[in-house]
Amino acid sequence: MPTRIGEKFSEWFEWVIEEAEVYDYGRYPVKGCGVWRPYGFKIRWNVLKIIRKLLEETGHEEILLPLLIPRSVLEKEKEHIRGFEEEVYWVTHGGSDELDVKLALRPTSETILSLYEALWIKSYKQLPKKYFQICSIFRYETKATKPMIRVREVTTFKEAHTAHASFEDAERQIAEAVEIYRKFFNELGISFIISKRPDWDKFAGALYTIAFDTLLPDKRALQIGTVHLLGQSFTKAFEVRVQLKDETLDYVWQTSYGISERVIAALISIHGDDRGLMLPPNVAPIDIVIVPIYSVEVKRNVMEYVDNIHKMLVDHGYNIVVDDREDYSPGYKFFYWEIRGVPIRLDIGLREASSNTVTMVRRDTREKLEIPIDKMVSSIENARSSIMENLRARAWKWINDNILYVKDMDEALKMVNNGWRGILQVPWCGRAKCGLEMEDKIGFRTLGSPIDEDEVIGNHKCVLCGGEGKTIMRLAKTY
Amino acid sequence: MPTRIGEKFSEWFEWVIEEAEVYDYGRYPVKGCGVWRPYGFKIRWNVLKIIRKLLEETGHEEILLPLLIPRSVLEKEKEHIRGFEEEVYWVTHGGSDELDVKLALRPTSETILSLYEALWIKSYKQLPKKYFQICSIFRYETKATKPMIRVREVTTFKEAHTAHASFEDAERQIAEAVEIYRKFFNELGISFIISKRPDWDKFAGALYTIAFDTLLPDKRALQIGTVHLLGQSFTKAFEVRVQLKDETLDYVWQTSYGISERVIAALISIHGDDRGLMLPPNVAPIDIVIVPIYSVEVKRNVMEYVDNIHKMLVDHGYNIVVDDREDYSPGYKFFYWEIRGVPIRLDIGLREASSNTVTMVRRDTREKLEIPIDKMVSSIENARSSIMENLRARAWKWINDNILYVKDMDEALKMVNNGWRGILQVPWCGRAKCGLEMEDKIGFRTLGSPIDEDEVIGNHKCVLCGGEGKTIMRLAKTY
Structure with a gap:
């Protein structure tokens, strides 16, 4: 059982996703591909339910676009293909026939959607239009792959694509997208910082990119969401034009924004502990596990009582597992469900059956409480909100404890050389060169600058050139 | 507006999926690929919800397997690769690198899952095990493609895979799978016949295949579901062995069963009419559309009344659209929502507002009823069940009217040569040659023989050899 925090984090992560039966990785003969096992699939489903709801509430419509993109389509926007050409998988044969046109496995869908927008959108009256899809995308990663974090089949890509009649409306959409992701990560209790990526690190084809980064237990930053103002680059390439109110024709303005299973990697990593997963109650596949504890003589009494409790809780809509496996000790079962991160456990033995109580154990604090039956549901509800709050607070404490503002380059270098890791913020003049x-x-990578003015600290000089510090630059070891 | 029944059916189908904005087909530069548009995506989602529920209730667990299969894995089961090799798409390049190992886009997932079962399943105590996934699969179709019916990217493949300790348990699973599909099609009001496919038409690698066929309006049969007893062919190839109760080792027994977007094609085709879609209430994305009817003077009165009705219905959990578009006439709106198959329309004008009524129009019968507000919800509920029953009854009448038993070959030939189409049943000796x-x-294709003894009619001689008719053979023009 490796330790979560620090250098062994990768080992811990691989251990937990295997032991908790979340995601089978590293045993498939194609590098960078894995399997969502039933328990992991349910976590994934619950996470997607949250983002689907947030998108639907804001007028996004779900669609499904083709996976195969002909080379000619992918190439239409020149910056875009330059950004992706080294990581695209190509289908060249069907059966024993060589195909006339090479087909890419979609690395993302801006090109395909633009092609359809040219067919579907004719007038400004149809705008804004907001689409999203949840699908697999493919990247031929040549770097070392990591389960859920750097994979070749990204199985949980949620990409949103919007179309607007003006630049201003597209920028309003960027703000909406940032707000949606903010809510999404907040519902999952994942802490983050939001940065405008520097120009040299924006999405291929975009005017600018805003990114959400979180900090994993090894203190490396993980990009968990991106929001792009595409401008008119794709709509010009694909001739997506609409009639405006004044009857002139203009190219549509676009945005796109995406998340992937990295969100689930973050959820697992940030909330877990050395004992395994610790799932927020709103995405846990199992709300409560009941472990009956009995010797042969009292089994019948205990199990009758357990059945009643079970029924009561099912009636309240909870997903319950009663772990009545004969061949395993209670201790084994505690361990088993802790690894799987079930938020609440109820231990029920003769003592509880005789006193009309249950012993409730929270996964996060591992605190035990004996609760009378008539208070059980309200206690569970309280524990659920308290667990959520606790996980969220811990996550924010973690990231905040590991962000540091340093205004002097020598100081920064000294720290980093002494092994400091985290998100470093330094004053910056805004020039690419610096x-x-x-x-x-x-030896850190740039994450970019705050999008909120009030996050820019002080009024110091650029750590490199000594020029006016117009903003701050954030840097970290990254994935 | 083409006619649904008869030779123009294909045209009708393409017209309706485009006009109702279900599925965009034929405008993508890769043949056999299409787009699920928002309205179609919702229908698809609701259909999948029904099958997910049926599978989960019977202990099936949802997973997600990789899309890319190395050639060596796909080749392991010899019959299987022979059945699929001419229709597999091959990925040969990543970026500008040629890959060491060619990767197939999955045509189905028996091979991948067997590989994992060898890792996951160790003991008979874990059996039976039932998995399913919903994903895209790919077939390099060289025949003419048709939207949703014969596509190269099958976007809505639901494949279930089960593992068992004995042949008997696998056969019990076959019966369960047939029952699940029976319920599924019944919930959608789709009529079908169930046949055991002849040996020359079973799934590549299976012992036998049972198929569900429906009859489209052009009287061609469409396979909408298949259930395969795989036996031990894949588990032998992939070394999936478990310890049995008596501590010996044996290969696991498997079944697999699948459906695809053909179910949605059937749903659209069988229930629709010349005016467009006619959606069963349990899968319709919109339950009720309200069309307000007013002249300028009374607009305010009418709209106040409409808002009240709208609120009442939303409180009852219905998905409602109030079509208050200014630029369109009521007649245009009727037409617009009929194409989209919304089950119930409420026309509300001054007359209704003054008399506290609504005029309810059913999509199926187009019958109009004036209903007092206090009876509105119960009338809607009655109409919903009545529409479902009506659609189901019409579908069964359609297939039953077009199944014919003929015991004489000359008679059969005469009929077919005179243009008769449908499902022909003839006595058969059971030999492949005949x-x-x-x-x-x-000039029809064989569908196979009934799985229920009591569907075998009479005791007649094989229409070909004159030998003992052991069963009947079904034949039809097929997709």
Whole structure:
């Protein structure tokens, strides 16, 4: 059982997703591909339910686009293909026939959707239009792959694509998208910082990119969501034009934004502990596990009582498992369900049966409470909100404890050379040259600058050139 | 507006999926690929909800397997690869690198799952095990493609895979799978016949295949579901062995069963009419559309009344659209929502507002009823069940009217040559030679024989050889 925090984090992560039967990775003969096992699939489903709801409430419509993209379509937007061409998988044969046109496995769907928008959208009256899809995308990663974090088949890509009549409306959409993701991560209790990526790190084809990063237990930053203002680059390439109110024709303005199973990797990593998963109650596949504890003589009494409790809780809509496996000890079962991160456990033995109580154990604090039956449901509800709050608070404490503002380059270098890891913030003049040089010197990658003015600290000089510090640059070891 | 029944059916089908904005087909540069548009996506989602529920209730667990299959894995079961090799798409390049191992886009997932079962399943105590996934699969179809019916990217493949300790338990599973599909099609009001496919038409690698066929309005049969007893062919190839109760080792027994978006094609085709879709209430994305009817003077009165009705219905949990578009006439709106198959329409004008009524119009019968507000919800509920029953009854009448038993070959040939189409049943000796010759002579394809003894009619002689008619053979023009 490896330790979650620190250098062994990767080992811990691989251990937990295997032991908790979340995601089978590393045993498939194609590198970077894995399997969502039943328990993991349910976590994934519950996470997707939250984002689906947030998107639907804001007028996004779910669709499903083709996976195969002909080379000619992928190539239409020149920046885009330049950004992706080294990571695209190509289908070249059908049966024993060589195909006339090479087909890419979609790395993302801006090109396909633009092609359809040209067919579907004719007038500004149809705008804004907001689509999303949840699908697999493919990236031929040449770097070392990591389960859920750097994979070749991204199985849980949620990509949203919107179309607007003006630049202003597209920027309003960017704000909406940021707000949606903020709510989404907040519902999952995942802490994050939001940065405008530097120009050298924006999405291929976009005007700019805003990204959500979280900090994993090894203190490396993980990008968990991105929001792109695409502008008119794709709509010009694909001739997506509409009639405006004044009857002139103009190219549509687009945005796109995405998340992937990295969200689930973050959920697992940030909330877990050395004993295994610790799932927020709103995404846990099992709300409560009941472990009956009895010797042969009292089994019948205990099990009758357990059945009643079980029924009561099912009537309240909880997903319950009664772990009545004969061949395993209670201790084994505690361990088993802790690894799986079930938020609440009820231990029920003769003592509880005789006193009309249950012993409730929270997964997060592992605190035990004996509760009279008539208070059981309200206690469970309280524990559920308290667990959620606790996980969220811990996650924010973690990231906040590991963000540091340093206004002097020597100091920064000294810290980093002494092994400091986290999100480093330094004053920056805003010039690419200085940004790129910081990366080289510090050995961290740039995450970008705050999008909120009030996150820009102080009024210090650029750590590199000494020029006016117009903003701050954030840097971290990244995935 | 083409006619649904008869030779123009294909045209009607393409018209309706485009006009109702279900599925965009034929405008993508890759043949056999289409787009689920928002309205179609919701129908698809509701259909999948029904099958997910039926599968979960019977202990099936949802998973997600990789899309890419290395050639060596796909080749392991020899019959299987022989059955699929001409229709597999091959990925050969990543970026500009040629891959060491060619990767197939999954045509189905028996091979991948067997590989994992060898890792996951160790003891008979874990059996039976039932998995399913919903995903895209790919077939390099060289025949003419048809939207949802014969596509290269099958976007809505629901494949279930089960593992068992004995042949008997696997056969029990076959019966369960047939029962699940029976319920599923019944909930959708789709009529069907169930046949055991002849040996020459079973799934590549299976011991036998049972198929569900329905009859489209052009009187061609469409396979909408298949259930395969795989036996031990894949488990032998992939070394999936478990310890049995008596501590010996044996290969696991498997079944698999699948449906695809053909179910949705059937749903659309069988229930629709010349005016468009006619959706069963349990899968319709919109339950009720309200069309307000007013002149300028009374608009305010009418709209106040409409808002009240709207609120009442939303409180009852219905999905409602109030079509208050200014630029369109009521007549246009009637037409618009009829194409989309919304089960119930409420027309509300001054007359209704003054008399506290609504005018309810059923999509199926187009019957109009004026209903007092206090009876509105119960009338809607009655109409919903009545629409469901009506659609189901019409579907069964359709298939039953077009199944014919003929015991004499000359008679059968005369009919078919005179243009008769439908499902032909003839007495059959059970020998492949006679079955294949029937196909040739009649120009229909064999669907197979009933799985229920009592569906075998009479005791007549094989129409071909004159030998003992052990069963009947069904034949039809097929997709």
